[in-house]
Amino acid sequence: MKVKLILIYLGFILRLVLILPLIPYIYWLGKKVKKSIPDLPEAHLNITGTLPGKNPIRNALLVGESSIAGVGITDHAEGIPGEFAKTLKERDGKGLRWHVVAKSGYKAVDVAEHLLPICPSSKFDFTILGLGGNDTFQMTAPWKWRSHMMNVIQQLRLKYPDSCLIVCAMPPIADFAAFPLTLKWFLGGHVNLLRKTIDDIPQKFTNTYYLHEKVKIKNWLAESNSLVPSDFFSDGVHPSKLTYQIIGREVAYKIMNKI
Numbered sequence: 001m002k003v004k005l006i007l008i009y010l011g012f013i014l015r016l017v018l019i020l021p022l023i024p025y026i027y028w029l030g031k032k033v034k035k036s037i038p039d040l041p042e043a044h045l046n047i048t049g050t051l052p053g054k055n056p057i058r059n060a061l062l063v064g065e066s067s068i069a070g071v072g073i074t075d076h077a078e079g080i081p082g083e084f085a086k087t088l089k090e091r092d093g094k095g096l097r098w099h100v101v102a103k104s105g106y107k108a109v110d111v112a113e114h115l116l117p118i119c120p121s122s123k124f125d126f127t128i129l130g131l132g133g134n135d136t137f138q139m140t141a142p143w144k145w146r147s148h149m150m151n152v153i154q155q156l157r158l159k160y161p162d163s164c165l166i167v168c169a170m171p172p173i174a175d176f177a178a179f180p181l182t183l184k185w186f187l188g189g190h191v192n193l194l195r196k197t198i199d200d201i202p203q204k205f206t207n208t209y210y211l212h213e214k215v216k217i218k219n220w221l222a223e224s225n226s227l228v229p230s231d232f233f234s235d236g237v238h239p240s241k242l243t244y245q246i247i248g249r250e251v252a253y254k255i256m257n258k259i
Helices: 002-018 020-036 080-092 108-118 133-137 142-159 181-197 217-221 241-256
Strands: 048-051 054-064 094-102 126-130 164-167 208-210
Touching: 002 020, 002 142, 002 181, 020 181, 048 080, 054 080, 054 108, 080 094, 080 126, 080 241, 094 108, 108 142, 126 142, 133 181, 142 164, 142 181, 164 241
Parallel strands: 054 094, 054 126, 126 164, 164 208
Antiparallel strands: 048 094
């Protein structure tokens, strides 16, 4: 893994050197795209919610950035928590209570500093962690991203030692509908580096798993003849209700294959 990390870090540096002349244009392009994206609020309903079912009812904590905060929808029952609960319930009929601690715009370092200290001290059967978008947008260096994610996961493992921890897949930035091709290429390449940089971290902890596969919108499109790429985004960047539900199901399937 050390050799792999060195190659990733060198690739990041080489990539920056090669595209240095384009940095001012990419920065301007990013600012332009950001202005064109509506400022959508986070989901405010059912931040703490319950899907009734057979006892014993399970508990889940969801921590992270905008995708966990539910930007683009109003009700967490229609997002990742609700779909996660429904998918698990289909297997054994048990209910689930969830609690969301997330903030749009947060990087991994922000989650460690501001969110983890306010996470409830309750016992959780499942912990779902969703990060990576903002670290990509702000071009966090891979070695910093790895360090920050290691810190977040370590803190969650110490606080919830009996919880099954799932690290969500990195966002499909190369497919973001609001991004022009230049940004898709530039940021898509960086998110792929960050994805690979933390491949081995979950393996260092017990009962910890990572949805490390690269997300490809074309694979989701192949499952339906009526969908178009924009259907998966609420504003061209943040997930739509459909995408939140896909994520919720995939996290549940990961757990069902592991426990």
